[in-house]
Amino acid sequence: MDRIKYLVEKFELIPHPEGGYFKEVYRSKDIIPQSGLKGFTGDRNFCTSIYFLLTSENFSAFHRIKQDEIWHFYEGSSLSVHVIYPDGSYIKHKVGLNYDNGEEPQLVVPAGCWFASEVEKKDSICLVGCTVAPGFDFEDFELASKDELIKEYPQHNEIITKLTRQ
Numbered sequence: 001m002d003r004i005k006y007l008v009e010k011f012e013l014i015p016h017p018e019g020g021y022f023k024e025v026y027r028s029k030d031i032i033p034q035s036g037l038k039g040f041t042g043d044r045n046f047c048t049s050i051y052f053l054l055t056s057e058n059f060s061a062f063h064r065i066k067q068d069e070i071w072h073f074y075e076g077s078s079l080s081v082h083v084i085y086p087d088g089s090y091i092k093h094k095v096g097l098n099y100d101n102g103e104e105p106q107l108v109v110p111a112g113c114w115f116a117s118e119v120e121k122k123d124s125i126c127l128v129g130c131t132v133a134p135g136f137d138f139e140d141f142e143l144a145s146k147d148e149l150i151k152e153y154p155q156h157n158e159i160i161t162k163l164t165r166q
């Protein structure tokens with residue numbers, strides 16, 4: 001699709017290990033020392049944000065991070081964000097602009113939840129922003145193992161199988 005090529009070139013997006021393309025837009029200069037954080041392995045920037053582009057050909061696999069992540073809708077079709085909460089409950093959120101269809105322009109995925117996302121409409125794309133504080137670090141990022149996640153949440157076997165690769 002032309003729009004994918006346009007956005008990848010325009011914003012210099014690169015492949016993200018979880019699927020899709022991204023580019024870091026903001027990383028605060030100031031640093032929170034590890035001593036001021038709970039559960040982090042080192043110092044972190046105050047805050048970071050990225051553009052994240054996903055297409056219907058791909059998906060963002062189940063992963064989790066140590067920060068709350070705030071999603072902002074920019075353009076394209078809605079993004080389904082599948083969240084498994086620590087208590088075992090599961091919600092499919094929709095990030096988009098069709099409010100009467102249950103979509104919301106901003107979504108917060110709480111720290112520690114397993115989440116995956118996909119563009120369900122065929123031949124479509126979705127451009128969103130993702131902001132985290134403390135700032136993102138791949139040290140805080142964990143890609144789910146399909147078997148281990150199913151073992152922990154067997155009731156969500158179907159969606160986990162669909163949205164994991166390893």
Ligand code: GUN
Nearest residue numbers: 049050069130131132136
């Ligand atoms: N920077 C690199 N990857 C990510 C991500 O998945 N989320 C956020 N918020 N920032 C990132």
